[in-house]
Amino acid sequence: GAGVSQSPSNKVTEKGKDVELRCDPISGHTALYWYRQRLGQGLEFLIYFQGNSAPDKSGLPSDRFSAERTGESVSTLTIQRTQQEDSAVYLCASSLVDEKETQYFGPGTRLLVL
Amino acid sequence: RKEVEQDPGPFNVPEGATVAFNCTYSNSASQSFFWYRQDCRKEPKLLMSVYSSGNEDGRFTAQLNRASQYISLLIRDSKLSDSATYLCVVKRVGEIIFGKGTRLHILP
Numbered sequence A: 001g002a003g004v005s006q007s008p009s010n011k012v013t014e015k016g017k018d019v020e021l022r023c024d025p026i027s028g029h030t031a032l033y034w035y036r037q038r039l040g041q042g043l044e045f046l047i048y049f050q051g052n053s054a055p056d057k058s059g060l061p062s063d064r065f066s067a068e069r070t071g072e073s074v075s076t077l078t079i080q081r082t083q084q085e086d087s088a089v090y091l092c093a094s095s096l097v098d099e100k101e102t103q104y105f106g107p108g109t110r111l112l113v114l
Numbered sequence B: 001r002k003e004v005e006q007d008p009g010p011f012n013v014p015e016g017a018t019v020a021f022n023c024t025y026s027n028s029a030s031q032s033f034f035w036y037r038q039d040c041r042k043e044p045k046l047l048m049s050v051y052s053s054g055n056e057d058g059r060f061t062a063q064l065n066r067a068s069q070y071i072s073l074l075i076r077d078s079k080l081s082d083s084a085t086y087l088c089v090v091k092r093v094g095e096i097i098f099g100k101g102t103r104l105h106i107l108p
Helices: none
Strands: A005-007 A010-013 A019-024 A031-037 A043-050 A053-056 A065-069 A075-079 A088-095 A109-113 B004-006 B011-014 B019-025 B032-038 B045-050 B055-057 B060-065 B070-075 B084-092 B095-098 B102-107
Touching: A005 A088, A010 A019, A019 A088, A019 A109, A031 A075, A043 A065, A043 A075, A043 B095, A075 A088, B004 B084, B011 B019, B019 B084, B019 B102, B032 B060, B032 B070, B045 B055, B045 B060
Parallel strands: A010 A109, B011 B102
Antiparallel strands: A005 A019, A019 A075, A031 A043, A031 A088, A043 A053, A065 A075, A088 A109, B004 B019, B019 B070, B032 B045, B032 B084, B055 B060, B060 B070, B084 B095, B084 B102
């Protein structure tokens, strides 16, 4: 079946511009996660959705970052007024809400802020 | 102390050798444990869950030591294709935490 998809796969933008990243989770997965991974670094948790609500927003690095999810499906991560330090791969994962909650990752969006 | 700690490596291991690495976690309320694998410029993928009694999947063996709060991954008869970063993942209610990973290079 279809896995997690993300778009765009690559995004180059100028400092100060807004960007919107999209995640399509596996159908039926109620949990959805966003992570950021800078080059050569580990995964940095950003936000988690249970259904359409995000009980934990503490991982968002600043108020320039926001995320939403609709229809317990697609999620968008928006970065306003991008800065060069926002350059990273943004990974989305989804999972069932069961004992294991195995996460399945999308291929990521590679964001470069010039 | 970081919640999940791993030796970043790299571990440079000759092909065919056995290699093991550990991951320590600080929160005793952690409930579930996993090893993920991440290839260069790729997304992480689940390698195996870690069960209290220890579990094996082919050449891979995972173990959990709750008393000492660590999990381990053992790879036997290592292959060139095992070269990757191995991420330790710890889960508790409402929270999943990834370690920064251990880099493994299998040398021909």
